[in-house]
Amino acid sequence: MPPLLEVEGVTKRFGGFTAVNRLTLHVKPGERFGLIGPNGSGKTTLINCVSGSLPVDGGRILFDGHEITNLPAHRRTRLGIVRSFQIPKPFTSMTILENLEIPLEYAAHRRSSEADADAMEILRAIGLESKAHLRPAGLTQIEMRKLELARAMAARPKLLISDEAMAGLSSAEVDDILAILFRLSERGITIIMIEHIMRAVMRFSERIVVLDAGERIAEGTPEEIIRNPAVEKAYLGE
Amino acid sequence: MRRTVIVLLVGLAVIAAGVVVATLRVNPYLYFAGYVILQYVVIATAWNILGGYAGYVKFGTPAFFALGAYTAVFLIQSMRAPLPVLILAGGLVSALLGLGIGYLTLRLRGVFFSIATLALAIVLQTMIINWEYVGGSRGLSVLRPSGPPFGNYVTFLFTVMVALAVVAVLVARFIERSWIGRGLAALRDNEEAAECMGVPTLRLKLFATTVSGFFLGVAGAPFPYYVTFVEPNSAFALDYAVNALAMPMIGGTTSWVGPVIGAVLLGAAQQLATVTISSEMNLFIVGVVLVAFVVLAPEGILGLIRRLRGR
Numbered sequence: 001m002p003p004l005l006e007v008e009g010v011t012k013r014f015g016g017f018t019a020v021n022r023l024t025l026h027v028k029p030g031e032r033f034g035l036i037g038p039n040g041s042g043k044t045t046l047i048n049c050v051s052g053s054l055p056v057d058g059g060r061i062l063f064d065g066h067e068i069t070n071l072p073a074h075r076r077t078r079l080g081i082v083r084s085f086q087i088p089k090p091f092t093s094m095t096i097l098e099n100l101e102i103p104l105e106y107a108a109h110r111r112s113s114e115a116d117a118d119a120m121e122i123l124r125a126i127g128l129e130s131k132a133h134l135r136p137a138g139l140t141q142i143e144m145r146k147l148e149l150a151r152a153m154a155a156r157p158k159l160l161i162s163d164e165a166m167a168g169l170s171s172a173e174v175d176d177i178l179a180i181l182f183r184l185s186e187r188g189i190t191i192i193m194i195e196h197i198m199r200a201v202m203r204f205s206e207r208i209v210v211l212d213a214g215e216r217i218a219e220g221t222p223e224e225i226i227r228n229p230a231v232e233k234a235y236l237g238e
Numbered sequence: 239m240r241r242t243v244i245v246l247l248v249g250l251a252v253i254a255a256g257v258v259v260a261t262l263r264v265n266p267y268l269y270f271a272g273y274v275i276l277q278y279v280v281i282a283t284a285w286n287i288l289g290g291y292a293g294y295v296k297f298g299t300p301a302f303f304a305l306g307a308y309t310a311v312f313l314i315q316s317m318r319a320p321l322p323v324l325i326l327a328g329g330l331v332s333a334l335l336g337l338g339i340g341y342l343t344l345r346l347r348g349v350f351f352s353i354a355t356l357a358l359a360i361v362l363q364t365m366i367i368n369w370e371y372v373g374g375s376r377g378l379s380v381l382r383p384s385g386p387p388f389g390n391y392v393t394f395l396f397t398v399m400v401a402l403a404v405v406a407v408l409v410a411r412f413i414e415r416s417w418i419g420r421g422l423a424a425l426r427d428n429e430e431a432a433e434c435m436g437v438p439t440l441r442l443k444l445f446a447t448t449v450s451g452f453f454l455g456v457a458g459a460p461f462p463y464y465v466t467f468v469e470p471n472s473a474f475a476l477d478y479a480v481n482a483l484a485m486p487m488i489g490g491t492t493s494w495v496g497p498v499i500g501a502v503l504l505g506a507a508q509q510l511a512t513v514t515i516s517s518e519m520n521l522f523i524v525g526v527v528l529v530a531f532v533v534l535a536p537e538g539i540l541g542l543i544r545r546l547r548g549r
């Protein structure tokens with residue numbers, strides 16, 4: 001099966017600092033893919049390049065066989081690459097329901113008359129339906145993370161990139177979010193999980209790539225990654 | 239659909255009322271004052287499409303207003319074009335300026351965008367000052383065409399401004415309630431998240447600068463016939479920049495009603511002050527009211543009403 005996402009030799013520099021260095025990785029359709037690495041290893045930069053928030057300085061990105069390297073972010077979203085943000089970025093002047101209607105209307109091309117019912121269905125699936133008519137300011141941390149995922153869902157992704165959706169959550173809450181991501185995966189959505197909570201990534205991912213200083217230092221199943229001495233070195237030093 | 243029809247009928251009724259008022263022949267000063275207030279309804283509404291809906295605060299209002307006015311002056315000078323042509327041309331030229339400036343500056347965010355638009359006003363004023371054909375720095379007197387369709391020329395211009403205000407407000411309302419308005423609100427709340435949710439933020443911002451520029455130019459186009467003497471200092475007056483921003487802020491920026499309320503209240507207060515106290519008090523009043531609102535009711539009168547209702 002051809003890969004859904006192909007990152008081919010992508011480089012991203014900030015001035016003299018190379019955040020991502022000629023990185024190549026492939027994500028297969030339907031895969032649960034983990035992306036880990038110490039702080040500053042280039043995970044979020046890579047995701048910004050894939051989602052279109054940042055232009056790349058070299059290399060190519062292909063999605064579903066089409067080159068998307070120079071497409072603006074909103075076009076990539078419409079093609080099916082949708083991300084959630086590490087620090088939730090809700091639309092604060094809108095209700096939770098209206099937050100979901102933006103991607104439904106703009107990315108999934110639902111008419112506004114149909115968007116209401118669709119948005120409610122997503123909120124029900126994710127457990128936020130009782131908050132539908134509140135504004136984001138009235139949400140707790142975990143609800144805010146759920147809103148991020150719900151809004152990403154509303155864009156009807158083929159590839160969902162979850163950027164540290166669980167940071168700062170309690171162990172029970174982490175399980176809660178994991179369960180949601182597993183359900184999405186069962187529905188055929190490819191998921192890239194960026195996470196620092198090892199227990200969650202190891203349980204969720206079928207395959208993991210480890211970044212350090214903008215380069216890939218390891219790739220494999222969770223078991224292989226745990227046993228890899230290079231990974232241990234990157235995280236703990238020598 | 240039915241609501242749209244009702245709103246259109248209300249708009250027509252307002253224009254009809256304007257015509258009736260124009261034939262009443264009350265104190266002529268009232269038409270002068272009414273014209274200024276209505277002109278501010280157009281200006282505040284136009285400003286709000288970019289400043290309120292999209293959240294891009296613009297200080298360069300005088301540039302667009304004066305460009306509309308000077309486009310009219312040019313067309314009067316060169317071919318004595320009729321008023322509808324002046325209005326349309328003034329709007330289109332300012333819309334083009336809005337589009338161009340949008341393209342050059344919209345990658346700037348927040349205060350940098352505001353400063354860039356302010357610079358634009360200064361550049362444009364300098365160009366006009368050095369262009370003798372439209373009066374240069376000395377200004378130019380403009381003869382009104384004889385025989386308006388009804389009444390005298392001031393009451394006629396008053397009615398025209400009523401119609402322009404109605405059109406501007408209807409367009410703003412339509413934008414606000416359409417998918418465009420929802421996209422603009424999303425990018426106002428968080429531009430990066432909006433773009434990642436499929437909103438074409440650059441295109442929507444260009445749309446907003448263009449429409450906003452159009453109506454600012456439209457507001458400026460009848461100006462030469464209203465004052466009959468156009469010179470750069472009055473066409474590029476600071477009042478326009480300050481009022482365009484203050485009126486929506488005071489009324490409330492998230493709805494089309496806000497700029498209308500703000501323009502009527504503040505515009506009337508200024509006219510009253512001009513007659514009773516002194517013409518120098520105008521901007522002082524705006525300043526005091528604006529500071530009071532920023533401190534006490536940052537979401538304007540509409541926000542205040544919403545808060546009172548919510549409790």
